Amino acid sequence: MSGEASAHSFVPTYPELKPSYVEGILYTTMNLFNARKDVEYYEFGVFNAEWEKVPFAMQNKIMRVKHLEKKKIDIYIREKDKQEVVYICSKSKLIIAGASKTSVSSRVCSKVK
Amino acid sequence: MKKLFILLSTLGLAASINAEEMEVVGNVASKCVVIPDTAGIYGNPTADVLSTDPSDGGVDPVVRFDVIQASMYKAKISYPIEFSESPTLNDIVNWTGSVGTSQVSDTSMSGYDAAKIEFDNVTEFSLTVAGSTWFKTESQADYGYGKAFPGGVYRAVVSAECIAI
Amino acid sequence: MPVLLAYCSYSYSSEEVYGTTTNAANIGLNWVMSNILPQATGLTVNNVIYRYTTEKDPEADMLVHVQNENAQGNGYIFRSTDDWSGLPGNTINKTIPVGGIGIDFWGDGSIEVEGFGTVLDPEVYYTYQYVPCDNPQSNPECPGYIDPLTLIQEPEIDTSSEDYIQEELDRKANTKAQRDEEEKKERDKFAKATEEKVRESLEKMLGLSIGAGLQEAQDTLLHNALVATNYLPRTYFEQIKGGEYKDVEMLKDSTLPDNANARRVNFAQDIMHQKIVQSQYD
Numbered sequence: 001m002s003g004e005a006s007a008h009s010f011v012p013t014y015p016e017l018k019p020s021y022v023e024g025i026l027y028t029t030m031n032l033f034n035a036r037k038d039v040e041y042y043e044f045g046v047f048n049a050e051w052e053k054v055p056f057a058m059q060n061k062i063m064r065v066k067h068l069e070k071k072k073i074d075i076y077i078r079e080k081d082k083q084e085v086v087y088i089c090s091k092s093k094l095i096i097a098g099a100s101k102t103s104v105s106s107r108v109c110s111k112v113k
Numbered sequence: 114m115k116k117l118f119i120l121l122s123t124l125g126l127a128a129s130i131n132a133e134e135m136e137v138v139g140n141v142a143s144k145c146v147v148i149p150d151t152a153g154i155y156g157n158p159t160a161d162v163l164s165t166d167p168s169d170g171g172v173d174p175v176v177r178f179d180v181i182q183a184s185m186y187k188a189k190i191s192y193p194i195e196f197s198e199s200p201t202l203n204d205i206v207n208w209t210g211s212v213g214t215s216q217v218s219d220t221s222m223s224g225y226d227a228a229k230i231e232f233d234n235v236t237e238f239s240l241t242v243a244g245s246t247w248f249k250t251e252s253q254a255d256y257g258y259g260k261a262f263p264g265g266v267y268r269a270v271v272s273a274e275c276i277a278i
Numbered sequence: 279m280p281v282l283l284a285y286c287s288y289s290y291s292s293e294e295v296y297g298t299t300t301n302a303a304n305i306g307l308n309w310v311m312s313n314i315l316p317q318a319t320g321l322t323v324n325n326v327i328y329r330y331t332t333e334k335d336p337e338a339d340m341l342v343h344v345q346n347e348n349a350q351g352n353g354y355i356f357r358s359t360d361d362w363s364g365l366p367g368n369t370i371n372k373t374i375p376v377g378g379i380g381i382d383f384w385g386d387g388s389i390e391v392e393g394f395g396t397v398l399d400p401e402v403y404y405t406y407q408y409v410p411c412d413n414p415q416s417n418p419e420c421p422g423y424i425d426p427l428t429l430i431q432e433p434e435i436d437t438s439s440e441d442y443i444q445e446e447l448d449r450k451a452n453t454k455a456q457r458d459e460e461e462k463k464e465r466d467k468f469a470k471a472t473e474e475k476v477r478e479s480l481e482k483m484l485g486l487s488i489g490a491g492l493q494e495a496q497d498t499l500l501h502n503a504l505v506a507t508n509y510l511p512r513t514y515f516e517q518i519k520g521g522e523y524k525d526v527e528m529l530k531d532s533t534l535p536d537n538a539n540a541r542r543v544n545f546a547q548d549i550m551h552q553k554i555v556q557s558q559y560d
Contacts, residue, residue, distance in 0.1 A: 006148050013143040013185055013277045104149035104176050105270045111277035216369040223365040
């Protein structure tokens, strides 16, 4: 029943890969909302069904998202990897020096269908 | 009279042409929000043990998962198996722990504990009911073979993942 | 438990005040709402937040109702039921929007258990809002507040008006008539009582009263006893010679002159009376 806003959300739940302006490259746009006061950086990753990394491109794989900031993130994937891509995830990056007590690392993953 | 009838008919026609049906479209998107609720604290009941158990002087960390639609996500919570910050340790640390629901927003969520899947330090819950669920993570670190933990600050990280299914 | 929406403005203005009550269930599973919600005019309840833990056999049936009676009628204004049947006990935490129901509708609250199980550590909170000066009379600091004392001051009366004078004269006349009537009643009552006494005495003297014969026999016995004991003095038995005493002189009637001094006094009294009467209108 705590009223403190301290949340991490990453949508859409089921993103779709669409053709980008570059031939042979697909992309999808994700939205990240950071309501965690203790977190300012998020790391992004693309994985297959076995949770193995799939190559992808974006502006910065670790991005600064300030407290209560919403950010749109474009993730680019090669068309040949399309069948392999299953999960697109964002993970909070904790700063050790700033962390207090036992921290919670949050990761939210969307599924490409 | 005939003219008046024609006029009225025309107006009626015009009215029926101008009347447009308005459609209201709603779309509820599924969404998962992970919210750290309570920060955990390690208690030090004996020299060789660090524990989040309240009876050992600790505080169990609690993380809340909010899902808007049922059966769209699973929660994957891991208790720590290493310190993120500690003094230099010369011996091994044995980790034990467990994850369970501590509060629910719907009575049906009470069944999550019975249906949870545990492997290694990871516990998976299928979030089959829309609403909020609070998960509590207990963890304990035993140092060496009855060895005292060296003095210093100890921190560990609980991992809470919300994965679309 | 941190308080939700615990924003309160203490400046008495038209700004809305938002707040959360204390735990209504801190002393038991029943509570009186007038002790929980601030008694502010126009207050509305927006959410009911509750939390409790159940202890039960997972197989057992158990229903838990968190509810408030409808103070304006029958039934409940709020009722949330949690069905724990076939489920293990746990802690439930719910926030239920109720859409701004006015304070007048919120009757007493309770947590009711149906079936088998126990409710532990109950917590029930209400979030509310109101405009502090919705009723300006609710606080002297509100704009538009009117001191009630000023409202009960006697209206100013024009004592020189004819209506007032007539009213006063009527009132006095009525008072005098009433007093005269009361005095007359008192006199009649006294006369009646005296007449009754006299009649009773005469009846007794004439031996007409009931039991007069018996009284006479008792008196004779008492008399004889007193004589026998020589208690009565001898003079008691002596006869006193009586007779008639006639008026020896009568005053002869003649013309009596008016007393001039008395007339002067009468005039003086009249003048004084008129002055006193006049002074009431000055």
